[in-house]
Amino acid sequence: MKKFIDENFLLNNKTAERLYHDFAKEMPIIDYHCHLPPAQIAADLKFANLTQIWLYGDHYKWRAMRTNGVDESYCTGDKPDYEKFAKWAETVPYTLRNPLYQWTHLELQRYFNVSEILNEKSAKRIYEECTAKLQTQEFSVRNLLRKMNVTLVCTTDDPADNLEFHQQLKSDGFEIPVLPAFRPDNAMNVDNHTIFNNYLQRLESAANISIDSFTSYLDALKARHDFFASNGCSVSDHGLEEMYAEEYDDIEIEAIFNTIRSGKELTELEKRKFKSAMLIQFAEWDNEKGWVQQYHLGALRNNNIRKFSELGPDTGWDSIGDFSHGKSLSKFFSTLDSNNHLTKTILYNLNPANNELMATMVGNFNDGSVAGKIQWGSAWWFLDQKDGMVKQINALSNMGLLSRFVGMLTDSRSFLSFPRHEYFRRILCNLFGEEIENGELPDDIEWVGKVIQDICFNNAKNYFNWQQIDKTAKVGEKVF
Structure with a gap:
């Protein structure tokens, strides 16, 4: 059995592994169509916490949370940021086989070096660790772009x-x-x-x-x-x-x-x-x-x-x-x-x-x-x-x-x-x-x-x- 999101995630044979690691992995990224706010890049914004960078404006996550019975106040409403994150963390285990499950953990690994599974029990630890990193200059939006090549x-x-x-x-x-x-x-x-x-x-x-x-x-x-x-x-x-x-x-x-x-x-x-x-x-x-x-x-x-x-x-x-x-x-x-x-x-x-x-x-x-x-x-x-x-x-x-x-x-x-x-x-x-x-x-x-x-x-x-x-x-x- 493979480990969840290991180095050969989605690669099911040796040839695929070689093609990815030797040819694809280090290629730079051209993001030729996105909706990133240029004002935030110009300001080199540092997000205050994980909720703000991860949940604000993310209708993919909002739809999953609503489907899981989460009240709108935790999606687009005025609940405190950590409470919104906690509701997302409660929802994540129910997203199995939805791409959100893999994307969520891939993003935690690639940006924050967090390999722990996100759920209700791990929510506070992950939130605090990622939020602390986001408050450093290394995690300003320009540096996030650099980090992803x-x-x-x-x-x-x-x-x-x-x-x-x-x-x-x-x-x-x-x-x-x-x-x-x-x-x-x-x-x-x-x-x-x-x-x-x-x-x-x-x-x-x-x-x-x-x-x-x-x-x-x-x-x-x-x-x-x-x-x-x-x-x-x-x-x-x-x-x-x-x-x-x-x-x-x-x-x-x-x-x-x-x-x-x-x-x-x-x-x-x-x-x-x-x-x-x-x-x-x-x-x-x-x-x-x-x-x-x-x-x-x-x-x-x-x-x-x-x-x-x-x-x-x-x-x-x-x-x-x-x-x-x-x-x-x-x-x-x-x-x-x-x-x-x-x-x-x-x-x-x-x-x-x-x-x-x-x-x-x-x-x-x-x-x-x-x-x-x-x-x-x-x-x-x-x-x-x-x-x-x-x-x-x-x-x-x-x-x-x-x-x-x-x-x-x-x-x-x-x-x-x-x-x-x-x-x-x-x-x-x-x-x-x-x-x-x-x-x-x-x-x-x-x-x-x-x-x-x-x-x-x-x-x-x-x-x-x-x-x-x-x-x-x-x-x-x-x-x-």
Whole structure:
């Protein structure tokens, strides 16, 4: 029997062990999509205790605690921090076979060198030991990034954001680039005219442009797109239920914009047409600048209306949706491709029923101009666990080129989430190791090791063309 989370965790044969320890383990991390707060990195924040760094904002843990019968006051409420942690510690033993169980103990080991199992009995010891460490400079957020061998962070930012903290980090000379990503969801969400018009006030202020027409609206967004580029941005991101690809013309879109600016609601078709037009416009700008565009598709958000009204978004009331993606994706990409305006693109799906659809869709638009130009991104959100990762890797292997895959990302708000990369790398090495030992792949360790290193780091470095990485760490060399 293996020890729980030992050095060969998730590695089930000698070849997998060699691939991980000799090739994958020391590769640096490029976190090309996350939700880390740049303000906290700029301040080099030290968290006051383990609850604040581990439970604040973590809707994965909140959902588990609620399911275990824990009152909301211990999740998003005002209970003291240790009491919240104690409720999480009571919940952990009941998360067996949920990835939270392995993630929890992996994070305790990798950051705090704590190998004790977290439960009600060990809660106080673990809390006090980890909290004491968090109060030292070694555990400031910048040093946590260094500790995990992170070489670049790409945050998620609204067009109206002023990027002051990204500018501060650059001015400080922080050796790990923290770059913005352009996330214009609010700028195309016309489902509620009041929310949209309020957002346009923010956009006007940020762009210093009065928005009195659809043309000036585009001018303001383009000014922000240019501003982001001047601050090192080369990635856009969209969080959508589905891709929108309705037929429209310019006159229609101007009329739709005027309708919503006048405070009137739109029809469902008008909403879809406006969103379709904006997606094409953003994609055109991304192509002009040579950016990478990302589309996160398929989340059904804010299902619990009562709790959403009480607590707001991103508090754990979202699920997998069952949207239809094929025809709209094909039409959207064909529209851009026919004008040679399709830039590098990464698709992420949340419903595993769409795995093969995504794996084959990206192949339709890989035109040979760039290796892996159109990517199917890593298993996302509810799927970024062992089963979801294995299914994504297998589908991509069967229908595309896994060797050109840009690999894992955190998509996280937590500075303790970087062991997710290790988790992914172990799973990846185990899959290759099993097939080598079964005679399904040749025993060419050097070549397979190179492919694994590419998936872990090199492919992303080359795909995003982030030359800043060269200034932070050599491949396989830690910086902390």
